[in-house]
Amino acid sequence: MAETPTQEQTTTATINNAPANVEVDTSFENDSSYGDELSSYSASLISSVLDYRHENGRRYHKFRDGSYLLPNDETESDRLDMLHELFLQTLHRKLYLAPIKNPQRVIDLATGTGLWAIDFADLHPQAEVIGCDLSPIQPTMVPPNVKFLVDDIESDWAYEKNQFDFIHARFLAISIRDFGKLIRQCYRSVKPGGWVEFQDWDGYPYSEDGSLNGTKLQLYYDEVIGAFEKAGYEVGPGPKLEQWFKDAGFVNIHVEKFVIPYGVWPKDPHLKKLGAWNQAQADASGYEGVALAALTRHKQWTKEEVIVLASQARADGRKHNIHMLHDFYVVYGQRPEN
Template identity: 85%
Template sequence: MAEPSPQEPATTSTNNVAANVEVDTSYENDSAYGDELSSYSASLTSSVLDYRHENGRRYHKYRDGSYLLPNDESESDRLDMLHELCLMVLHRKLYLAPIKKPQRVIDLATGTGLWAIDFADEHPGSEVIGCDLSPIQPSLVPPNVKFLVDDIESDWAYESNPFDFIHARNLTVSIKDVGKLIKECYRSVKPGGWVEFQDWDGYPTSEDGSLNDTKLQLFYNEVYGAFEDAGYEVRPGPKLEQWFKDAGFVNIHVEKFAIPYGVWPKDPHFKNLGAWMQAQAEASGFEGYALAALTRHKQWTAEEVTVLASQARADGRKRDIHMIFNFYVVYGQRPEN
């Protein structure tokens, strides 16, 4: 099927929702560090590994406080489950953009690095970089993937050695200015190259109103309210299309997916998605999601967070509460000219 002309800022949309349902200079090069990235182990500094421990959870130390979720083993388990969930949503696809033989690829906020590793296996001829604030990725990885400790909200230095494909996923509550980040992606992708973001509308809903006035709804209202007050973007998904347009991308494509929470759906596919959604949420505990945001920015005590998290978890296990999250996949192309 012929692709739309790159000269036309065409946008296509597919709605899959069921009707009912600061930089450490010790490793910074004086030029663009794309070609000269040191190995993952050599890039680590003592400040990166000096983790912050708080309320029984472990957090990143590099750029301390800029990311409010833990980076401990429980959180890594959650991120791995979330990777599997996203693969299920996309029918085992890592991406939807129509890329062809990419040479240089970067995965922003790579987390445990599974997306970057899987992509490197799938495209052995490509060089894949995964960057994150925390060095929590495995050491045994394909030879064409490397990990970098970096802050993607700082100024980039990739323009002189741009990428064929830039990927980002699950940046909800992680980034303060997603629109600015997407403009950085535009500057750092080759003409004709593609950028794809996969992200959420953080606030859940229910088609039958069963979420209303529950402790589960209260949990997300309180936690996301704390993130918003701290300046973080909690609803990037539905805004991605406009941000891509504002940055100058063309051939923009949008897909929206409904992800239930729990095993209440009748449809086997949605039931399976709901089970995984609930499993990843409980893997790190609701506390992990809420502790730093509420204790650092809303003066809650850890005990108060624990009580609310326990109540939300209990609500999440009720089959008569039909909570749904909306997940968006948006990709666009930098014009050839």
């Protein structure tokens, strides 16, 4: 059993895995090889869950219609699977960083295609793993210790208090309006001594050399971020997670920050690989998928206007002289024993 944290143990540990600056690979030549790198199903389904919304050529969830602005079709599922690999590459093949021991009951919030939950269940066969999401898009052939539920994590939770040994959430940016409430619900539902870990973006891109400024790529992010903010979503939760964890009452909070490039322009081999995966997921209809509902529903853009902007952003993203970066945060904390 974990020790009860003392006042001296409740300090926050912060590790910055982002380099001071990312060196450009000046010997770069356009290498197409990076493009090549690229239980049972248990859910309480109401009739509307599978009655999907079809809009602008994409498919969206129907349960709690409109609360999530990204598609849930096969194209988006493929992109989410690419993001799963990107995050694994970022964390050097680790699913989580929290110092959990012998977890018995685990939940993955907004599980998406369920790959994290499935991988965790394989790694911890003694654990019961729940993945919950608005859309039932997860596979049916999964380890026997995994089950998937259709649920809205922004609603008041029906889970019992002190139920989980570990609560995990990844990439909830642009999908959650009130992170503070969500993390407080995690605090109530995790067992004393248990851990909660969130992995998320700072959604605002940047370039260290100013090469992003004035590009169509920057315009894309300005417009899309503005649409999500207008709709009330948090677009940059990563750097705010630490404070939300403190406010909820967690102790032994640990913060790690990673830099993820876009494209294969970095000289460092690890960053180059991350950039390749990041570009691959965006090129796989990511630009359109992220922007369509946000801009057409909340900024009155037409589908055609969104497609043009997405195409321009994609073209800029393929230019070696634009050095876009994102920051990615992993934050975990422990609920005190008492």
